[in-house]
Amino acid sequence: MTTALPQPGGAGGVTGPAAAAPAPASVAGAEFADVVADESSLRRFLHGLPGVDPVGVEQRAAGLSTRSIKKDSKKQAIDLAIAMVDLTTLEGADTAGKVRSLAAKARRPDPERPDTPTVAAVCVYPDMVATAAERLAGTGIGIASVATAFPSGRSSLEVKLADTRMAIDSGATEVDMVIDRGAFLEGRYGKVFDEIVAIREVCTAGGVRLKVIMETGELATYDNVRRASWMGLLAGADFIKTSTGKVAPAATLPVTVVMLQAVHDWHQRTGELRAVKPAGGIRTAKDALKYLVAVREVAGPQWLDPYLFRFGASSLLNDLVLQRRTQQDGHYSGPAYVTVD
């Protein structure tokens, strides 16, 4: 079997198999109808999930970092990682020009090597979606937008819904929402759940995939990460995502392991394939490869696919491109040889 990665300008990998699209009507499926029937059932279910032992999960994550990925397997892994990048700019200082250059980078991550895969998506604020959509039309590259009063999530549901609609109307193909961490930490799981469901309805109507950001740095414990992950899955999230990138710590390997375990368990229970996206703090190809090992060994090889796993990152792509060149040329070329966007 050879690697078939998307060609530049060709169809991207972000649309995915139609069969995997979640059914819109029943949020959690028949199996979990009782669980999501009311807030107390949901709470009982989430608190009945097995705990996560921090020492154990961190040890496991450290063990996953020791696999050896070299030569051909490294080349394949780097190309896959590039195809999994959600190339992101989320600054107050974002301008149309910045987004346009990011779009150009997404289309041709390494201008001198046209065989470099395109990224999965670019990720921008809702008001920048139209600019990105214009530049990415016909490329198959997704346009992800952070809606719902990103990054704090501190606004009314009406505002969050309006934010989401705006992103979708402007051409977003994926919506990255944040959960209300305050409500979650207060134990008002029903409120958080209902908000995800409400946003998801808008996304389903607009035919876009929903990523739910847990902001795991603010949830603080792995037990909370697991509960939030399951709540997201029950509410119909297509992706569960670690972080906004605005809070430290952002993505970590142990947190991602917990999430990968959640989607794996969800798959065992329902047969559905849901995706995971660590975001923030993953800057090097070496780190990205460790995450791919975790994807493979915790969730399963099936998840080694941009449809089911993404990296939310801004600077990771450059290191991947640099390491890709290093693998091809047999020597390191230096940061002057990759584009700064």
Next chain:
Amino acid sequence: MSDKRFPLDWEYAPAPESAAIGRIAERYRMFVGGKFVDGRGDDLKTVNPATEEPLATVSTADAADVDAAVGVARKAYDKVWSSMPGAERGKYLFRIARGIAERARELAVVETLDNGKPIKESRDVDVPTASSHFFYHAGWADKLRHAGLGPDPRPLGVVGQVIPWNFPLLMAAWKIAPALAAGNTVVIKPAETTPLSILVLAEIIADADLPPGVVNILPGAGEVGRTLVGHPGIDKVAFTGSTEVGRQIQSTLAGTGRRLTLELGGKAANIVFDDAPIDQAVEGIVNGIFFNQGHVCCAGSRLLVQESVAEEVIGKLQQRISTLRIGDPMDKNTDVGAINSAEQLGRIRELTDAGDDEGAQRWTSPCPVPDRGFFFPPTVFSGVSQSMRIAREEIFGPVLSVLTFRTPDEAIAKANNTPYGLSAGVWTEKGSRILGMASALRAGVVWANTFNRFDPTAAFGGYKESGFGREGGISGLAAYLQEED
């Protein structure tokens, strides 16, 4: 048909450690009186269990060599070591500890070539822990009066030690470091199949300028060990190995007044309650039984899982075990290495066949197994009952027996229903249950929400047929000292 958009033929790259780093010599000699000397016993060939190819020739001791070694150890004890100030002894131990750390990579390679354990375990566990045992005990050498063992605890004299093949270097460190810190001198016999790493340690000891005769190393088979532990010039015997040999040693020493500590077999229960952190429990079960191919006396070889979560745990366990990679121990990706000897492989096969005959359900990891070398794939027996041989006898291989229980009392009853009592594991999120179980389990070590963790500061040892006496920590030190009356 796969619906994947990105079919990926992704294998980890082989990453073999270089055998050259081990600098294996053609021939190794005994270490007696500070010198490397030829023994009068027959040479033995040690083989690499992963390839079945010979590694090196090792000179072995005979009874006269044992006698000579005990003699020089006595002389070193009387003339130098027992009267040396503790701070000075400590300096030698620190030097040995640093020597191990400095030659860590070489030692890891030697250990993996000779023993068959994965390089990542010899590199990340055996060698660093061996070094830390010397560091820890070096710190005690000048503080023995403050260890709570009386105002002036004294060494015992010459100590005869016999160690097994599962952790050759680490067991040497466990035995030698506390003995020396306490002021004893040592004659030690490594296992027949794994003599090399302790002979590299002998080089480190020689480089540390340890006074001649303080540590003497006599490779050889069981007969050398028998002669050593029966030698009248020995004041204490410390043995780690099989219960059967331990029993023989105990009867040899009975009535002689000589001290004895025994670290023998085990059949540890790893108990998983329904409120356990399941994913980490699965990791702990895997680490408990597949670490070092299950060649661990405290291995969690009996999984006791609460019935309400048994199906879930076994399912997750099988999926996790399927990701374990068995193969070349020198490859850094290898999780499960080679069985140490053909003889041990035969014993594992015999016992697992007994499991089939007695009606347990065998599940074998689908991982590919090398055609050459001594390998046994990770194996899980479910539907095991207490009466089966695989639930009672120590298999000492990568074989897990799964039993179920319904209540904490039943878990305790089943866990304690074994002639052994070395270790146990408890997996639960409930703190009070951990404490309750720990006091109810008849085991020397009880791990809570983890397994197979070792530290020089923690006492290790068993109940019942797992032996007596402790190694590590202050109680380990006490085993090499006599308190004043």
